[in-house]
Amino acid sequence: MPPVFRCFPYFHKNTALKGFMIMSERTGYNSVRTKNRNRGIVLRLIAGKQLSRADITKKIGLTKMAITKIVGELIEDGYIVEGKGESAPGVGRAPTFLEISAQSPxxxxxxxxxxxxxxxxxxxxxxxxxxxxxxxxxxxxxxxxxxxxxxxxxxxxxxxxxxxxxxxxxxxxxxxxxxxxxxxxxxxxxxxxxxxxxxxxxxxxxxxxxxxxxxxxxxxxAIAEHFYGIGRVTDSFMYVGITNGIGAGIILDGHPCKLGCKSVGEIGHMSIQCEGPVCNCGNRGCLEVYANIPVITARLEKALGHPVLPKDFARYAEIPAAKTVFTDITEKLAVALVNTVNMLDLQSIVIGHEGIYLPDSILSMLETLLNSRILSKGYKTVSVLRSSFGADAxxxxxxxxxxxxxxxxxxxx
Missing domain, CATH: 3.30.420.40 (ATPase, nucleotide binding domain)
Structure with missing residues (x-):
């Protein structure tokens, strides 16, 4: 069976590498695990963009000799290849960069x-x-x-x-x-x-x-965003997926926050009204009772008087009856997200799953409400973004x- 993936508190001064610890034999870790981790870190860097050996050395702090060895092994194993960059006029020969091989696994x-x-x-x-x-x-x-x-x-x-x-x-x-x-x-x-x-x-x-x-x-x-999306520019964010329910994936200090717990990220079952309707989880006033996709769709259909598909949400953003619904939904989302940002000190909120169909004006409103209510308002701004990968996240x-x-x-x- 697959191993449990736990959250190890490894940190690195480079934001892009927070969540990793560069290991050497002197740390006392098993040498095979050390080798695999260091190879993995180098591979992750190159998967993000073309880099030279010197670039990699600067980013992760291993010796030039160690990087040369790791890169050589990855080339030999077919994971990466060397290429030539473009040299500036009068600067000399073009630098050699490394990139993922077209034949890589x-x-x-x-x-x-x-x-x-x-x-x-x-x-x-x-x-x-x-x-x-x-x-x-x-x-x-x-x-x-x-x-x-x-x-x-x-x-x-x-x-x-x-x-x-x-x-x-x-x-x-x-x-x-x-x-x-x-x-x-x-x-x-x-x-x-x-x-x-x-x-x-x-x-x-x-x-x-x-x-x-x-x-x-x-x-x-959230892991897809971490490696290939918003995680390239921020190391603490929450992916909020709005669909039949509402859930979340959390990245803290550059590492997926799972800790072996199977209920981390159940933001949809955060109560936002203690006397609200009973949720199917048994609690009262849970967020997803007010703001999941079927609820949003049903409320819009009632307000507009005709069927509505989630992919068409943006079409109705400025219609007064629909705007009232969207504004109320946004208020409900803001309550839960303010609580979460205050607890976890997040830098960004990424809206995903079918939540990507929410109009731009609603995401903008949500960001404004969030930043006007969090405890760190005035010296910190939390961004609210649509998923980098649309519905495919x-x-x-x-x-x-x-x-x-x-x-x-x-x-x-």
Whole structure:
């Protein structure tokens, strides 16, 4: 079964590398783990952009000799290649830079939502080599298994035929919860066709003989943002996914905040009105009772007098009746987010899942409310952003679960 991924408090002065600790043999860590972690850090840097050996040395603090050795091994193993940059006039020869190889290994991401299965094959640069989805409806355990295998078979077969030189590093599964990442089991999601205790990681490992990791879709989306999105410029943020419910994935000081707990990030069940309606969790006045996508849609349909699709939210932003609904929803979101920012000292909020369809004016209003109410107002500004990956964040997050293990040294490269 896949290992539990815990939050180690490693820090580095470089913001882009917070969450990592550069290790040498003198630290007393196992030499194999040291090697894997340092290789992973170098690979993560190069996955972000083209860099020279000197650039890498400056960023992570290892010796020039150590970087030369790591880079040489990654080139030999087919993960990275050398290229020539453009030299400025009169400066001399063009510098040699390092970039991800076009033949480097890939990851398969699988996203299991309530309504759809989606699969994607990605490189370390997050290039999309293959993607496809199929709807879910009235499923059983056996029919879900059949659809998962059909989709993954197709992705693996296509990649093997179109890119025969590229091997698979593993499968990352991003799924609705609750679930248990350490056992790879989806437990008992609400409105999921009555399917419970579904051992998706075991099923995939037995069929494909690859490492498989399972994670809540909110955490997976946050990991994608961490490595390839907002995480490149900030090291403490929260991904807030608004869909049938509301959940969150949290990155603190450059590291996913999971700590082995399966309920971290359940912001949708933060009470914002102690005398509000009873939520299906048993508490009163939970955020998602007021602000999930079905609730927003139903309120807009009632206000406008016709059917509304989430993708069309922005179309109604300036219609007075709809604007009243959006303003009330924003107030509710602001209450929960102010509490969270005050507790965690976040730098940014990333709105994702179907929340990406909220109008720009609403996100702007949410940012204004947030910054007028947090305790650190006046000397700190918290940004509210739409996800870098649109509605694909949880799907890409599945693929990034494999890269996460490699960048942090938990899986060998």
């Amino acid at each position: 890939v990851s398969l991401g699988l996203y299991i939502s309530r309504n759809e299965l989606a699969v994607i094959v990605c490189s370390f640069r997050l290039d999309r080599l293959f993607s496809e989805s199929i709807p879910l409806k009235n499923e059983s355990k056996s029919s879900l298994e059949e659809k998962i295998f059909s989709l993954c078979d197709k992705a693996l077969r296509f990649t093997a035929e179109a890119f025969p030189e590229r091997k698979f590093l593993g499968i990352g599964v991003s799924a609705v919860g609750p679930l248990n990442p350490s056992t790879g089991v989806i437990l008992d999601p609400t409105n999921f066709y009555g399917i419970t205790d579904y051992p998706v990681a075991e099923l995939l490992m037995n069929r494909y003989h690859l490492p498989v990791y399972l994670e809540n879709d909110m955490n997976a989306a 949880p799907l890409l997050g599945g693929a990034c679960l494999i890269f996460d293990r490699i960048f942090t040294g938990e899986q060998t490269v």
